[in-house]
Amino acid sequence: MTKHIIIAGSGFAGTWSALSAARAVALAGKAESIEITVISPEPSLHIRPRLYEAVIENMDPDVGKLFAAVGVKHVAGTVENIHSDWHQVEVQLPNGERKKFAYDKFILAAGSRLFQPPVPGLREHVFNVDQLATAKVLDQHLKALPGRPPSPARNTVVVAGGGFTGIETVAEMPQRLREIFGAEVEFRVVVVEQAPEIGPDLGPGPRPFIEEALAQEGIEIITGTGVAAITGDSVTLGTGEVIATHTVVWTAGARANKLAAQIPGDHDRFGRVDADPYLHAKKAKDIFVTGDVALAATDNLGNNAAMSCQHALSLGRVAGHNAAAELVGLKLHPYSQPKYVTCLDLGPWGAIFSEGWDRQVKFTRDEGKAIKREINTKWIYPPMADRDAVFAVANPDYVIVP
Ligand SMILES: Cc1cc2nc3c(=O)[nH]c(=O)nc-3n(C[C@H](O)[C@H](O)[C@H](O)COP(=O)(O)OP(=O)(O)OC[C@H]3O[C@@H](n4cnc5c(N)ncnc54)[C@H](O)[C@@H]3O)c2cc1C
Structure with a gap:
């Protein structure tokens, strides 16, 4: 049977x-x-x-x-x-x-x-990069921004969450906006992280590189406070600060x-x-x-x-x-x-490749970026090969580690 x-x-x-x-x-x-x-x-x-x-x-x-x-x-x-x-x-x-x-x-x-906690306005107004469909919605929204009347809210993007995904998303954002709007338009790009420091789970090793890379792109880092409320025009932080924005990207967990x-x-x-x-x-x-x-x-x-x-x-x-x-x-x-490794994309600055759960940084900038590119375009894609070639890499012992 x-x-x-x-x-x-x-x-x-x-x-x-x-x-x-x-x-x-x-x-x-x-x-x-x-x-x-x-x-x-x-x-x-x-x-x-x-x-x-x-x-x-x-x-x-x-x-x-x-x-x-x-x-x-x-x-x-x-x-x-x-x-x-x-x-x-x-x-x-x-x-x-x-x-x-x-x-x-x-x-x-x-x-x-x-994870979407019960923050007022979150479900109605935030964007995210969690699923392909939602990443496409964000992409279309960003590409439609130049059609809106110029305002601080139009030209500001806030990424909520300064963990792995938030950092990768925000690091890419200024370049993305330059490509959409052209180099002459000024933007404000902000990342908000509730913990006292950016990348709280990434530890102290990668942090100086993260800060350097975000500073190079003019990204503001706000730590020690979370997002308290969101509307279509603004985000209010736990401190009471209100940032005018049409674009909040939620990445927190x-x-x-x-x-x-x-x-x-x-x-x-x-x-x-x-x-x-x-x-x-x-x-x-x-x-x-x-x-x-x-x-x-x-x-x-x-x-x-x-x-x-x-x-x-x-x-x-x-x-x-x-x-x-x-x-x-x-x-x-x-x-x-x-064996555990991480490779964090930091936009035009490059990427950080680290080893171990304590994230010892092994490669940075262009060297890190070359590994990230390899991971993102080759290693994680399914094989498009014949049966024997597939079975050779479907072995439960098989690992891809640089
Ligand atoms: C922006 C972003 C960046 C990331 N960066 C990294 C990184 O740099 N390195 C890293 O290692 N990981 C990264 N991750 C995490 C990684 O993507 C996930 O850990 C990984 O996708 C988990 O794989 P999975 O197969 O368990 O689940 P998924 O990839 O989520 O696949 C789940 C599958 O289940 C299907 N499904 C869902 N519900 C049902 C249902 N009810 N019935 C049937 N099918 C269903 C879905 O359609 C999908 O096919 C990132 C994630 C995001 C969102």
């Missing part, structure tokens, strides 16, 4: 789960008896790490052909409910129909969403997809499901969690996977392998990713 692996999501974790599961099934010679199905709104992988960039092209490579090449089915739809007790998921299809899919192994790879809450067991403060070393959800038999929905230890030193593409790629390979391995009798592969 055919056994079913169902994967929710075709992002980094979902795509690599599918490829890795297909590899394991092929290795065991069981392709005839295992069906692997990815369910997601469309058969494409959205390249979320690049959505802060000015040019929003080639951000959603097609994975349909890739899946077909390795025998994975794709169903367009959205998983709405996970019934772990009776091994079923309920899916909303594009035609409005609701359909149930039974699984032997289910992999939740539905990613994360921008992510939360696991709400489907994660339907999986029994412990969840962390980001809503991620507690996973064992093989990426089983600890309290739900036959469910694996991966990518941004998984709380998984990367090493024996107490570090957990970040909500990052870097971790999602490896988490995906391991979850897919293990889901298939349990069905075809292969050895399970424990998840381990002790």
